[in-house]
Amino acid sequence: MRFTAIAALLLAAVASAQSPILTNCAPGTTEMTVTSVSLSPYPLCTNKNVCITATGTLSTSIVAGASLSISGRYLGRVVYTDNQDLCNLLYVQGHPCPVPITVTSLTVCVLVKPTAPTSIPVVLTIKAINGNGNVLFCVTGTITAQNCP
Incomplete structure (x- = not known):
C-alpha cells in the first residue's frame, strides 16, 4: 500500500513537470507546419530562461525581420507580453537567418520576465512572424509560472 502511494506521487510529479499541451492558434495558413511544441524547463520560472522548441516543416525560409511575440492572458486580461527578434534568437542557437526549409526543429530561449504572474x-500565446510578414506558426496553451530558487 505504501509503495503504491509513493509511486502515485512520483507519477503525479513527473506528469506535472511535463511541457503543457500547446495547440495551433493560427487564423489561416502558416509557413511552418508544426507537429510538436515544447517548453523547457516546465513549469516556467520567473527571471530564468525557458526554451521553446517547435518541430515541423517549413514551406519557406525564415528571413531577416522575423519576430517572436509571447503574450499571456488571465481572465481575459493581458498580464504578460514579450517581443523578440526571431533571427537573433535563432542565431544564438546556430541557425542564422535565412533559415533554410531543410531545418525541421527550431529552439529559441527567452528570459521569463521577473514581472510574469506566478x-x-x-x-500563453506564442506567435512567430516571418520577415516577409507571413505567420510562421502560432500556438497557445495554459501555463503556470513560479518563483524558483
Whole structure:
C-alpha cells in the first residue's frame, strides 16, 4: 500500500513537470507546419530562461525581420507580453537567418520576465512572424509560472 502511494506521487510529479499541451492558434495558413511544441524547463520560472522548441516543416525560409511575440492572458486580461527578434534568437542557437526549409526543429530561449504572474493559470500565446510578414506558426496553451530558487 505504501509503495503504491509513493509511486502515485512520483507519477503525479513527473506528469506535472511535463511541457503543457500547446495547440495551433493560427487564423489561416502558416509557413511552418508544426507537429510538436515544447517548453523547457516546465513549469516556467520567473527571471530564468525557458526554451521553446517547435518541430515541423517549413514551406519557406525564415528571413531577416522575423519576430517572436509571447503574450499571456488571465481572465481575459493581458498580464504578460514579450517581443523578440526571431533571427537573433535563432542565431544564438546556430541557425542564422535565412533559415533554410531543410531545418525541421527550431529552439529559441527567452528570459521569463521577473514581472510574469506566478501561481495562476495563464493562457500563453506564442506567435512567430516571418520577415516577409507571413505567420510562421502560432500556438497557445495554459501555463503556470513560479518563483524558483
